[in-house]
Amino acid sequence: MTEQELDRIMRRVLIDSLKTEAEQPMEEQAPLFEETSRYRRQMHAMLVNPLRWLHRREHTVWRKAAQRIAIIFLVCVLTFGGVMVFSPTARATVVRWVIEWYGNTINYLYTGEQNMEELPQYGVLELPDGYIETARDIAPGLVAVTYEDQNGDVIYFDYSFMHQGTQTDFILTDDVVVDVMVDQMDGKFIESHIPGNFNSLTWIAPDLNIQFAIEGCFDLEGLLHMAESISLCNLLK
Amino acid sequence: MLSFFLAVLESDADRQMFAAIYDQHHSQMECVAIKILKNQSDAEDAVQNAFMQVIRHFEKIYQIPCENLPFWLISIVKNEAYMILRKNKKTVPLEDWSAFSKRAADVSDYDALVELFSELPDTYRQVLEMKVLLGYADEEISAHLGISKTAVSTRASRGRQLLKEILEKEGFQL
Numbered sequence: 406m407t408e409q410e411l412d413r414i415m416r417r418v419l420i421d422s423l424k425t426e427a428e429q430p431m432e433e434q435a436p437l438f439e440e441t442s443r444y445r446r447q448m449h450a451m452l453v454n455p456l457r458w459l460h461r462r463e464h465t466v467w468r469k470a471a472q473r474i475a476i477i478f479l480v481c482v483l484t485f486g487g488v489m490v491f492s493p494t495a496r497a498t499v500v501r502w503v504i505e506w507y508g509n510t511i512n513y514l515y516t517g518e519q520n521m522e523e524l525p526q527y528g529v530l531e532l533p534d535g536y537i538e539t540a541r542d543i544a545p546g547l548v549a550v551t552y553e554d555q556n557g558d559v560i561y562f563d564y565s566f567m568h569q570g571t572q573t574d575f576i577l578t579d580d581v582v583v584d585v586m587v588d589q590m591d592g593k594f595i596e597s598h599i600p601g602n603f604n605s606l607t608w609i610a611p612d613l614n615i616q617f618a619i620e621g622c623f624d625l626e627g628l629l630h631m632a633e634s635i636s637l638c639n640l641l642k
Numbered sequence: 643m644l645s646f647f648l649a650v651l652e653s654d655a656d657r658q659m660f661a662a663i664y665d666q667h668h669s670q671m672e673c674v675a676i677k678i679l680k681n682q683s684d685a686e687d688a689v690q691n692a693f694m695q696v697i698r699h700f701e702k703i704y705q706i707p708c709e710n711l712p713f714w715l716i717s718i719v720k721n722e723a724y725m726i727l728r729k730n731k732k733t734v735p736l737e738d739w740s741a742f743s744k745r746a747a748d749v750s751d752y753d754a755l756v757e758l759f760s761e762l763p764d765t766y767r768q769v770l771e772m773k774v775l776l777g778y779a780d781e782e783i784s785a786h787l788g789i790s791k792t793a794v795s796t797r798a799s800r801g802r803q804l805l806k807e808i809l810e811k812e813g814f815q816l
Contacts, residue, residue, distance in 0.1 A: 406806065415774045415805055419767075422760035423713040427670070436680055438672040444686045448668075451693060452661050459697045462690065 443539075450557025457622070458557070460602050511575040511582065511593070513607075513616060515567035524548050529562055529619070531634035533627070536560060560621035560631070561603075567614050575605060585625065587617075587632045594625050606632055656700065663696070663703070667712055671719040678723040688726055692719035695776075702777060717771045724764055725787065737763035739800060749808050758808075762801070765789065769797040 440448075451458040505512045524546065528538065535554035542549040546568055552560040565573065575595055583594045585606070592608030606628040607618040617635065619628050671692060675685035695718050696703075706714050742763060749755050762770070768787060772778040773794075780798075784791045 406809065408802075411802055411806055411809075412774050414809065415770065415802065418756055418759050418805065419717075419771055419775050420710050420713050421756045423716055425756055425760055427674075427713070427716060435677045436682070438669075438676040438685055439682060440672075441682065441686065444690075447690065448664075451690075452664060455657065455660050455693075455697050459694055462694060 446553070446555065446557040453556060460599070511595075513567075513573040513609075515616075524564070524566060524615070525613075526638050527562075527564060527617075527635050528638035529560070529631045529634055530636050531630055532560070533623075533631075558622065560619065560623075562617075562619050562631075562635075564615050564617040567609070567616055573607070573616055573618070575607065583625070585629070587629065592632075594628070596625070604628060608632065659703070660697070660700065663711070663715070664693070667715050670712060671715055674716055674719050675723045678720065679726060684726050684730070685723070688719055688723040691722040691725075695722070699776065699778075714775060717775055721768050721772060721786075724768060728788075737765060739763065739766070742766075743800075743804055746804055746808050746811075749812065751812075755805075755808060755812075759805075765793075766797045766801055769794055770801045773798050 447458070503514050503516070505514060524543070526541075526543075526548065528550065529552065532552055533554075536552040536558075537554075538550060539553045540549075540551040547565040548563065550562040552562065581596045581598065583596065585592045585594045585608075587606070587608040590608045590610055592606060595605040595607070597604055603620045603622060604624065605618060605620045606625070607616065609616050617632070619632055621628065623631075668689070671689050672685065675688040675692075676682070679685045679688060692715070696715070703711070742761075745758060749758055759767075765787060769783055772783045772786070773780070778786070780791050780794045783794045787794070
């Protein structure tokens with residue numbers, strides 16, 4: 406028997422075992438699948454443009470992983486950052502951030518003094534029509550806000566304190582990086598040439614010791630407009 | 643790779659086909675996910691992850707006979723659900739292949755063979771389904787299941803060997 410014949414039979418056996426399983430009645434204890442409105446929105450977005458939805462969902466998964474990494478770095482800072490308090494030399498040689506390029510990654514590496522204060526809560530005031538805030542994840546030194554419209558289209562707005570031991574990475578695929586100014590602050594516009602991919606705008610506010618980033622399917626003008634409308638917000642609203 | 647996706651799913655015909663697949667099969671996929679995970683949020687994640695796989699491998703849709711498509715989709719969503727289950731439990735159950743393979747001696751007809759394969763240890767079945775049914779490369783399976791490429795290859799060859807032995811012993815003509 407050849408490998409191909411064996412695989413053909415294996416395929417048939419596996420399909421038949423799946424059929425047998427599917428014919429078995431549902432357990433009474435199994436809960437019903439009751440779709441949430443978020444799931445409905447996301448599936449609608451998937452049907453409108455499957456590729457764009459895929460890129461966004463991949464981006465979300467990567468973003469969650471990046472947030473976890475950032476939190477791990479912050480834990481390291483809390484553990485070892487005490488050295489800074491007792492070392493005047495270390496305090497004196499503080500440099501706030503460096504930008505490094507590794508292959509397809511732009512890496513913002515912070516070396517600034519640790520800030521134990523709570524991050525202020527910022528929001529985007531000038532959102533495109535139909536977008537509302539749907540999630541705000543607040544972690545030590547990091548806030549990630551999600552805005553969504555009825556089609557499931559998403560804008561991400563993240564910001565973090567520039568602490569020693571933390572970093573922000575932008576992974577480039579087929580992107581062009583352009584230096585820009587956001588309210589007289591240095592920033593970079595990362596423009597993807599892949600249709601449906603997100604563009605990103607990031608900038609550093611040295612006075613606040615915060616790096617901001619907005620990502621979405623918008624051009625530079627659209628992202629700049631949103632970036633320049635960022636303001637402190639009242640979460641009790 | 644990305645440009646390949648674009649070539650495959652950019653046309654209106656492909657999108658219509660994708661929408662038709664969703665309309666016809668999403669309910670069954672959702673039932674399978676909730677049955678395994680018993681948690682709405684995890685089940686939604688499993689179904690969405692399954693559709694991510696469908697989009698990534700959309701070119702394969704055209705090679706699958708229509709009558710097998712529902713089971714191809716069920717296989718994908720089951721694998722995604724078991725992955726979530728495994729992540730949530732943070733442990734990997736022990737799988738005793740030698741005890742399982744001894745049951746091959748009891749197989750006397752095709753139905754018994756199908757029943758035996760429906761009770762394969764989880765990772766063995768996932769590897770065989772992903773490799774033989776879904777056509778994934780070993781690297782993809784390894785990354786997806788979080789096991790080494792050697793473990794993927796071992797599971798695939800053990801499964802094939804077991805099937806070969808049963809076929810030779812019983813002389814099935816399939």
